[in-house]
Amino acid sequence: MMIHTRWIAIGILSFSSSLFAFADQGEGPLNPAKPASIAVDEIIRRFAAKEKEFKLAREHYTFRQSVKVQGMEGDTVKGEYDETFDVLVDDKGRRIENVVFAPQSSLDDGGLSMTREDLEDLRHRLPFVLTSDELGEYDVLYVGQQQQDDLHTYVFDIAPKQIEKGKRYFQGRIWVDDQDFQIVKTSGKTVPDIRKKKGEENLFPSFTTWREQIDGKYWFPTYTLADDTLHFSTGDIRIREILHYEDYKRFGSSAKIIYDGKEIEKAPPGKPEDPAKPDDKKPPQ
Numbered sequence: 001m002m003i004h005t006r007w008i009a010i011g012i013l014s015f016s017s018s019l020f021a022f023a024d025q026g027e028g029p030l031n032p033a034k035p036a037s038i039a040v041d042e043i044i045r046r047f048a049a050k051e052k053e054f055k056l057a058r059e060h061y062t063f064r065q066s067v068k069v070q071g072m073e074g075d076t077v078k079g080e081y082d083e084t085f086d087v088l089v090d091d092k093g094r095r096i097e098n099v100v101f102a103p104q105s106s107l108d109d110g111g112l113s114m115t116r117e118d119l120e121d122l123r124h125r126l127p128f129v130l131t132s133d134e135l136g137e138y139d140v141l142y143v144g145q146q147q148q149d150d151l152h153t154y155v156f157d158i159a160p161k162q163i164e165k166g167k168r169y170f171q172g173r174i175w176v177d178d179q180d181f182q183i184v185k186t187s188g189k190t191v192p193d194i195r196k197k198k199g200e201e202n203l204f205p206s207f208t209t210w211r212e213q214i215d216g217k218y219w220f221p222t223y224t225l226a227d228d229t230l231h232f233s234t235g236d237i238r239i240r241e242i243l244h245y246e247d248y249k250r251f252g253s254s255a256k257i258i259y260d261g262k263e264i265e266k267a268p269p270g271k272p273e274d275p276a277k278p279d280d281k282k283p284p285q
Contacts, residue, residue, distance in 0.1 A: 028147030030155065035178075040142045043154050045134070046181040046193050052131035054182060059095065062088050063248045066101075067122050071110015072238040079110025089251045115202050117168065121190050126168045126207055126243060127221035128186045130158065137161060137169070145178075148185060152178045163192055172206075182219040184211050201228040205239050214248045221245050239274050 034040065069081040084101035107114060141157045153175040160169035161203065172188010179280035187208040194202035211219040224243035229236050 012263070016208060026149045030144045030146050032144040035154065037039070037147070043142075043176065043181065044140055044156070045132075045182060047120055047176045048130060048132040048135045048232060050180065050182045052133065052219075054218050055129050055131055058220060060089070060251055061214075061248050062086065062221070062251050064244075064246050065098075065123075066246075068111075068240075068242045068245045069107060069118075069122075070238055070242075071107055071112045073110070074238075075200045077110070079105075079107040079112065081105045081107040081114055088282075110239075112239065114174050117190075117194070117202055121168075121204065122241075122243065124222045125168065125170065125190050126209055126226075126241075127245065128174075128183075128209065130170075130174070130183070143173075146175065148175055151175075154178055158188075160191065168192070170255070177219070180213075180219065182211075184219050185209070187266075203232065203233050205230060205241060207241065209243075215250065 002234050014059040035043065041112055058153055064084065064086050066084040067082070070077045082101070082103055082105075083099065086098045086100060088096050089190050090096050094225045107116070137160055138158045139161055143155045146153055156174050156176065157172070159171045159176060163169065169191050170186070170188055171191045172186065174187075175181050175185040176182065185208070187206070189206045190204045193204060194200070205226040207224055207226035207228075209221050209224040214220045221246050224241065224245075226239065226241035229238045
């Protein structure tokens with residue numbers, strides 16, 4: 001989020017105190033013990049490979065995404081950006097968005113404005129994916145094992161090895177299911193924050209994204225929550241973001257989707273499949 005103000009120098013990788021504000025919901029205690037039956041490097045290799053499969057598979061699903069961004073004063077909403085759109089596939093296999101609800105934004109009333117980076121984060125970075133292709137850009141540190149509702153997970157802290165100009169990254173914590181070796185939860189923020197000498201500040205909140213199993217195979221993002229205070233040089237502003245991803249449907253196409261080395265049967269041409277109902281508990285609302 002951006003407001004116009006004078007520039008001050010602050011470390012770009014500083015975290016707010018609420019980085020893991022939601023990380024304890026539905027969790028058991030963190031056990032720092034190493035896995036007994038599998039090497040940590042093998043876990044990382046497996047989940048990065050599964051993330052690559054997940055990323056490809058999600059490109060062949062349609063879904064509805066709703067976004068609500070609120071500037072807060074205490075518990076009072078002072079301004080709001082609200083949008084709902086369907087992510088579809090056209091007859092040539094290209095991803096398109098169809099906006100179904102987008103009232104006039106009042107976010108300026110809350111002292112904030114949406115930027116290009118904000119919109120890209122909301123669409124592409126909050127449902128964070130760490131595939132084998134991007135793995136080399138990150139340091140991945142094993143921190144333990146933890147129960148997430150009915151799931152037993154391996155927990156990792158990740159951070160970019162270096163910040164390249166013009167690129168954005170994720171820094172925070174991920175939880176990997178010990179059966180499917182897929183990321184089921186993410187908590188952190190996009191980095192770096194942007195501060196320019198001409199007085200612009202573009203700061204980004206900490207968030208948590210929960211995934212649910214779709215079609216019995218893929219752990220797709222279904223809910224993202226951010227509730228953080230952005231520390232602008234002119235003062236602090238509380239921001240809340242609520243994202244829902246729902247109504248996942250596999251779209252028929254000529255492309256092959258591979259899962260565990262096997263091709264997944266595709267939907268009839270031109271028709272989305274009925275979404276499978278997730279087996280697991282929904283994240284906190």
